[in-house]
Amino acid sequence: MFYHVSMEQCTLRCDHSFFLHLSRSKSISMASRPTTATRRSSASIHPFPNPSSVCIVLGAQWGDEGKGKLVDLLASEADIVCRCQGGNNAGHSVVVEGVEYDFHMLPSGFHLQNCVNIIGNGCVVNLPELVEEIQKNESRGVTNWKERLLISDRAHLVFDFHKLSDGLIERGRGTSSLGTTKKGIGPTYSSKATRNGIRVVDLIGDFSIFTDKLRSLYNYYKLTFPDLDIDIEKTIEQFKGLAEYFRPMIIDTIAYLNQSILDGSKKILVEGANATMLDIDFGTYPYVTSSNCSVGGVCTGLGLAPKYIGDIYGVVKAYTTRVGDGVFPTELKNEIGEHLQTRGREWGVTTGRKRRCGWLDLVLLRYTTMINGFTALCLTKLDTLDELAEIKIATTYKRNGVELPSFPASVDTMHDIEVEYVTFPGWRGRSTSECRTFNSLPHNARLYVQFIEQFLGVPVKWIGVGKDRMAMIRCF
Structure with missing residues (x-):
């Protein structure tokens, strides 16, 4: 079912009565955009309003939202940039002066000369692949990184048998596969939960104890996956060298970060990997990742x-x-979905897989906003919509004709829902890619942004209108 937005300007309330109105009305009208003065009361002007506070960037959908671009923008004002969860199954792209940096395990401040980068205790780290990622970014001009990269001694290590078992598990699911990246992330978090995992601190301790733990863990996996074929002695020698390579960078990052906050002079930025709808607790389980990608x-x-x-x-x-x-x-299995995929260059940084595309889903975003308590939003890739005559936004889920009061926990329920949309006129013929202020956007694009803000009750602080780091509108 579709509703159409009228072009008249009148009041739109973001409360329960508004949602009732939305479900009954054939026409939604827009309020005028809140003034800068009004917005200042709901979100700070400076990304680091309090020098001792931590600023967080999180994905609000299923990943690939463009977190890296915002992190890059904010990192220029940060002293420390942190990763708190996940592994190299994530991917951020940052373009600086025509040079594109791809970060998977590395925090997105790695290329900034004055920025300390922390891989936190909640991460799982594949050290051999981290070396490759470092070398790749070195070849693109990154220097002085050894003094700026810190790895938590409590982070867990990813080994080749984790990766191989990840692939075997996925293959065993057959037609019920989850679409894992096969990077070994899930099995490593499983080792952590089973309490036989190996941490970074084990690597830089007594190496004979590390060796015993590694052999024991490999044998544990061999019992479950007899077809695993890893030269464990070669792995031991490899990690002996890695221990010395990374030893100067391995510290108690918990103490380091808390002391930095207490000193009151460090600005700390945290970039979430993956996204809230992939969170192990809050996402569309079991089609999720293995860590908590939300604010917790x-x-x-x-x-x-x-x-x-x-x-x-x-x-x-x-x-x-x-x-x-x-x-x-809201997936679009038609020419519009293909258009979004092509124009938006929708293929994964980590896997290269094509991304499925669909309309914006405000039911989903209301859910992730509730969980994370977003103080402001960054709306990315608005320019991808420039050539569409009509644009739809999902506002309601129904099942058997009854509106669902919240985002469903069961994927079985999700298969049966009916999605209701609000339809907006596009702004075809008016490019947004050169716009650098909100008021310079086409009128219909402004209506689109306003509707999102007022439905969610959260202001849009930035709007992305292109791939370059400067193609960003700051609204307040």
């Missing part, structure tokens, strides 16, 4: 108290994409 994962993945958290920025693509399998209520 910041506290547990870095050892930070909630009282230190400042602004929480949610990154939202102007439409919706998803890599791999799993439910996708």
Whole structure:
């Protein structure tokens, strides 16, 4: 079912009565955009309003929202950039002066000369592949990184048998595969939960004890996966060299970060990997990742108290994409979906897989906003919509004709839902790619942004209109 937005300007309330109105009305009208003065009361002007607070950037959909671009923008004002969860199954791209940097395990401040980069205790780290990632970025001009990269001694290590078992598990699921990246992330977190995992601190301790633990863990995996064929002695020698390579960078990052906060002079930025709808607890389970990608994962993945958290920025693509399998209520399996995929260059940084594309889903975003408590949003890739005559936004899920009161927990329920949309006139013929202020956007593009803000009750602080780092509108 579709509703059409009228062009008249009148009041739109973001409360329960508005949602009732939305479900009954054939026409939604727009309020005028809040003034800068009004916005200042709801979100700070400076990304680091309190020098001792922690600024967080999180994905609000299924990943690939463009978090890296916002992190790159904010990192120029940060002293420390942190990863708190996940591994090299994530991927961020940053373009600086025509040079594109791809970060998977490395934090997105790695290329900035004055920025310390931390891989936190909640991460799982594949050290051989981390070396390759470092060398790749060195070849693109990154220097002085050894003094700026810190790895938590409590982070868990990913080994080749984790990766191989990941692939075997996925293959065993057959037609029910989850679309894993096969990077060994899930099995490594399983080792952590089973309490036979190996941490970074084990690597730099007594190496004979590390060797015993590694052999024991490999034998454990061999019992479950007899076909695993790893030269464990070669792995031991490899990690002996890696221990010395990374030893100067391995510290107690929990103590380091908390002391940095107490000193009151360090600006700390946290970039979430993956996204809230891939969170192990809150995502579309089982089509999720193996860590907490929401705001709680910041506290547990870095050892930070909630009282230190400042602004929480949610990154939202102007439409919706998803890599791999799993439910996708607004997916477009037609020429519009193909158009979004082509124009938006929708293929994964980590896997190269094409992303599925669909309309923006505000039911989903209302859910992730509730979980994370976003103080402001960054709306990315608005320019991808420039050539569409009409644009739709999902506002309601129904099942058997009854509106669902919240985002469903069961993927079986998700298969049966009916999605209701609001239809907007596009702004075809008016490019957004050169716009650098909100008021310079086409009128219909402004209406689109306003509707998102007022439905969610969260202001849009940035709007991305291109791939370059400067192709970003700051609204307030």
